[in-house]
Amino acid sequence: MIRRLVPALIALVLVPAARADGPGLVSSVWGGSGAASPGSTIRYVTVPTGRTTLLETVRRRDGTVLAWRNLNGTWSVPAVTVGGVAGGLTRDGRILVLQAMTLRSVTRFLVVDVSSWLSIRRVIRLHGDFAYDALSPGGTILYLIQHVPDAGGARYKVRAYDLRAGRLLPRVIADRRQRGWTMSGYPVARATGPDGRWVYTLYRQTDNYPFVHALDTVTRTAVCVAVPEPWRPLLRADTNALYRGSLRLDGRRLLIADRPGAKPGYVLDTTSFRISEPGRAGGPPIALAGIGAGALLLSAALFVVRRRGTRKGRPV
Numbered sequence: 001m002i003r004r005l006v007p008a009l010i011a012l013v014l015v016p017a018a019r020a021d022g023p024g025l026v027s028s029v030w031g032g033s034g035a036a037s038p039g040s041t042i043r044y045v046t047v048p049t050g051r052t053t054l055l056e057t058v059r060r061r062d063g064t065v066l067a068w069r070n071l072n073g074t075w076s077v078p079a080v081t082v083g084g085v086a087g088g089l090t091r092d093g094r095i096l097v098l099q100a101m102t103l104r105s106v107t108r109f110l111v112v113d114v115s116s117w118l119s120i121r122r123v124i125r126l127h128g129d130f131a132y133d134a135l136s137p138g139g140t141i142l143y144l145i146q147h148v149p150d151a152g153g154a155r156y157k158v159r160a161y162d163l164r165a166g167r168l169l170p171r172v173i174a175d176r177r178q179r180g181w182t183m184s185g186y187p188v189a190r191a192t193g194p195d196g197r198w199v200y201t202l203y204r205q206t207d208n209y210p211f212v213h214a215l216d217t218v219t220r221t222a223v224c225v226a227v228p229e230p231w232r233p234l235l236r237a238d239t240n241a242l243y244r245g246s247l248r249l250d251g252r253r254l255l256i257a258d259r260p261g262a263k264p265g266y267v268l269d270t271t272s273f274r275i276s277e278p279g280r281a282g283g284p285p286i287a288l289a290g291i292g293a294g295a296l297l298l299s300a301a302l303f304v305v306r307r308r309g310t311r312k313g314r315p316v
Contacts, residue, residue, distance in 0.1 A: 035077045035086045036060065037093035044089070044096055044114060046076045055098070055118060069118040074101040075110055078132035080201070081187045082243050087132055089114075091196030095121070095139035099132050107131075109142070111163060124161065126168060133158060136217040137196035140164055143173065143217060155184050158213075160220050173215065175224045183224075185210070188245035191254060198270065200254055202227075202245045210245070212256065212268060212275075225275055227256060227266055 034045035034056075041061065047054040053075045057067040075098040080087035088097045094115040100108035109124040109132070129147040136143075142161040158173040174183070185203035192199050199215045214223040246257040248264075252271050255264035268275045 033086065034058065035089045035096060037089050037091060040093050042066065044077065046098065048074055048076075048101075053098075055112070057114070057118065067118060071098075071110070073108075075099065076101055080133065080190050083188065085190050087134065087190075090135050090139040091137045091192075092139075095135065097132055097135065097142060105129075111142075122163065122166065124166075126161075130159070134199045134215060134217055135196075141217060141220065143199075143215065144168075157183065158215070158222065169220075171220075173220055173222050175222050183213070186242060188243055189247040191247035191249050193249065193270075200247055200249075200268075200270075202247050202256065204242050204245060206242065212247075212254065214270070214273070223273055225268060225273055227275065229258070229265060 034043040036043035041059060043058050043060050045056045045058050047056065049070070051073070053071045053073065055069045055071055055075070056065050058065055077086050078088045078097065078099045079085060088099075089095070094113065096112045096114045098110040098112065100110075102108075105127060107126045107128060107130040109126075109130075110120065111122040111124065113119045113121045124142075126144075129149075131145040131147070133143040133145045135141070140163055142163055144159045144161060146157045146159050148155040148157060160169045160171070160173055161167070162169055183203075185205040185208075187201050188204050189202040190200070197216060197218050199217060201213045201215070202210060203213060204210045210227045210229065212225045212227060214225070216222065241258070244259040246255075246260045246262065246264075248255045248257075249270075252269060254268040254270055256266040256268060256275075257264045264278055266275055267278055
C-alpha cells in the first residue's frame with residue numbers, strides 16, 4: 001500500500017464556475033471526502049496537478065491511497081448541491097463520472113470504470129452547457145442538467161444520456177402533467193433511495209416556492225411537488241436561506257427541513273407523493289402529485305400559488 005501526502009487540496013474544495021445564476025452555478029469537489037457509495041470503505045478523490053488531474057482511490061478509514069491515475073486535463077468529482085454534496089458514482093460503486101472544469105459551448109464528461117483499475121470507459125462531448133445530475137443504478141443512463149439561456153439565466157432541463165449507445169436522448173425528463181411549468185432554482189439538498197432508483201432533490205428559488213424534484217432513474221420519469229412553506233423573497237429576507245435545506249429518507253417518507261439538523265417542516269410520501277405537515281400524514285394532503293396520466297390534485301396552498309400568478313420559475 002502506498003501513502004501519499006496530498007497538500008491543502010485534500011480539504012473540501014467547492015469550485016463554482018464563472019456564472020452564478022441558478023443551475024449555471026456548476027460546482028465540483030476537489031479533494032475532501034470525494035465520492036463514495038453507501039457503506040463503501042473507499043472514496044474517490046480528484047486533485048488538480050497543473051494541466052492534469054490525479055484521480056485517487058482512498059481508504060476512508062485512514063486516508064491511505066490505494067490506487068491512482070493521472071488524467072490529462074482538469075477534471076473533478078461533480079457536486080449535486082450548491083453546498084458541495086458529491087455525486088458521480090453508481091449505487092454499486094462501479095462507475096464514476098467526472099466533469100471537466102470548464103463552462104463553454106462544449107461540455108465534457110469522463111466515465112471511469114473504478115472496478116477495473118480506474119480504466120476510462122468513455123469520454124463524452126456535448127454541445128451546450130450541461131452539468132451532472134444523477135446515474136441509474138446499473139450505470140446505463142447518465143442524467144444531466146442542461147442550462148437554457150434566457151432573460152433570467154436560471155432555466156434548465158433534465159436530460160438523459162444513454163451510456164451504452166453513446167448518445168443524448170431527445171426527450172426532456174419532466175413531469176408530463178405540468179408541461180407549462182418551468183424548472184429553475186438552486187439544488188440545496190439531495191437524498192437517494194436505498195436501491196439508487198429514486199433521486200430526490202430540493203430546489204430553492206429567489207422568486208417562488210421551493211419544490212422537490214423526484215427522479216425515477218430507471219423509467220426516466222420525474223415528479224415535481226411544490227413545498228408550500230411560508231414563502232418570501234429569500235434574497236431580501238435571508239440570503240443564506242437560499243442555499244439551505246435538508247432531505248432525509250425515513251422508510252417511505254421523505255423528511256423536508258429548512259436546514260440540516262432542524263425538525264422536518266414537511267413530509268413527502270414517496271409512494272403517493274402526498275406532502276403534509278408532520279403528524280398530519282393521515283389527514284388531507286397539502287398537495288398530491290402522482291405519476292402517469294392521473295389527474296393532478298392541488299390543495300388550497302398550491303391553488304394560492306397559481307392564483308398569485310407566479311408562473312416564472314414554477315417547476316416542471
